[in-house]
Amino acid sequence: MGYLEKKDAILLLEDGTIFYGKAVGDGGTATGEICFNTGTTGYQEIFTDPSYFGQIMVTTNAHIGNYGTTDADDESDSVKIAGLVCKNFSEVFSREAAQGDLQGFLKKKNLVVLSDVDTRALVSYIRDHGAQNAIISSNITDIQALKQQLSDVPSMKGLELASKVSCKEPYYFGDENAPIKVSALDLGIKKNILRNLASRGVYIKVFPYDTSFEEMKSFQPDGYFLSNGPGDPEPLTNAIQVAKDILEEGAPLFGICLGHQVIALANGIPTFKMHNGHRGINHPIMNIATGKGEITSQNHGFAVDRKATEENKDISITHYHLNDDTVAGLKHNTKPCFSVQYHPEAGPGPNDATYLFDQFINLINSTKEVTA
Structure with a gap:
């Protein structure tokens, strides 16, 4: 098993705050309201929960992907989060019931994933300043261009999903x-x-x-x-x-x-x-x-x-x-x-x-x- 390809990536919050990380796999650009989940297990259930549609998920658990994926853990027919931000994304998994790795699971869904982000600092910031829209990207590095794209994302308040x-x-x-x-x-x-x-x-x-x-x-x-x-x-x-x-x-x-x-x-x-x-x-x-x-x-x-x-x-x-x-x-x-x-x-x-x-x-x- 080879190492995951990781490209430099940016996370830009609506208020202009920037965090840096690495894009896992193909990368890309995604927008949505940023939020965090404090669960230490259950990442696949979280990612497929329809209640998270339109949101960029920050996982506070330090390791994501370490026990792989299995069809039995899906809570819907597809990944529903808009993007994923984590600290350590693991390509190695160890669970007897696992049918595959998380990277392959998310790649099939074309999900943009950022790892190597200081999630402690990010979650602390969200706690203090509240949930807000964000954009994550590995193929757009111009901050003004990211801000422009982010400005078009509707607020979650009043949004029917x-x-x-x-x-x-x-x-x-x-x-x-x-x-x-x-x-x-x-x-x-x-x-x-x-x-x-x-x-x-x-x-x-x-x-x-x-x-x-x-x-x-x-x-x-x-x-x-x-x-x-x-x-x-x-x-x-x-x-x-x-x-x-x-x-x-x-x-x-x-x-x-x-x-x-x-x-x-x-x-x-x-x-x-x-x-x-x-x-x-x-x-x-x-x-x-x-x-x-x-x-x-x-x-x-x-x-x-x-x-x-x-x-x-x-x-x-x-x-x-x-x-x-x-x-x-x-x-x-x-x-x-x-x-x-x-x-x-x-x-x-x-x-x-x-x-x-x-x-x-x-x-x-x-x-x-x-x-x-």
Whole structure:
């Protein structure tokens, strides 16, 4: 195995700050909002997570690629990040289950990768100055030309991205003879969410992001699910209306991440863009009902307004983030509806919150009993 070819490369932030590194493989130029993930494992799941669409990912773990790749770790059908920035990119991997190296995996996706970057300094800078757009390049060295190209990149605030990652046609997941049927709105759904539902006896029909409630209802589901996904929730007017219609119907509803934000907006609670978001697999959450802490996997740059939530008589906060007190979970006080800002399906991450899928199943079963 030969050494990776590495060309000089530049990372330029929107505020003019420059970091230097090396382009892995063919290099190129990529733009997007820069963000960082603090997970020590799970890079393939992160790179294929649709929620990261349009973002340049900085990995805080010092070594990336050291355990290779395998098809089982994909969370979608392709790499979704806009680019990758890391410290050490390894061409050598050691894992019995690995089917190939990360370089080959990313090269097939034409992803621009920068290594040998001082990621400690970069992440510290993002923490202090907030998430912002960036450009990475190995074939453009003129700073003014990079600034010009970067100036054309839209802000993540107000940006609708679910349409870029959602399925184009409805599809099914699970056993068609399963006892429970769920209609899921795909705003950028992860495979592990579907696996968690299917393993609990759920047959899911997954619908494109712009599907109407009437079409989702035609599946005659026992409950509804609103998925995770990228971008700002506010432009998702159809998804917000779907959530309103489901609430009006009184059917069981569960939302994760972007779906959680959509449910908040459907109840008149605003969302806001965070300073640099929560992205990692060790975020501490307080479960208000149990009084116990949970370690969770998170990936979001927007959050639900806590003050407005506390003032809303129809909604109660069920979980909050222990680092900054942001809203991490909601429930409707009179409707069978709840949501969380984090990822109970993990992939990667801990399993502290998988009980939420059981909670959804129990909610569906109890609702079926009442209406029987």
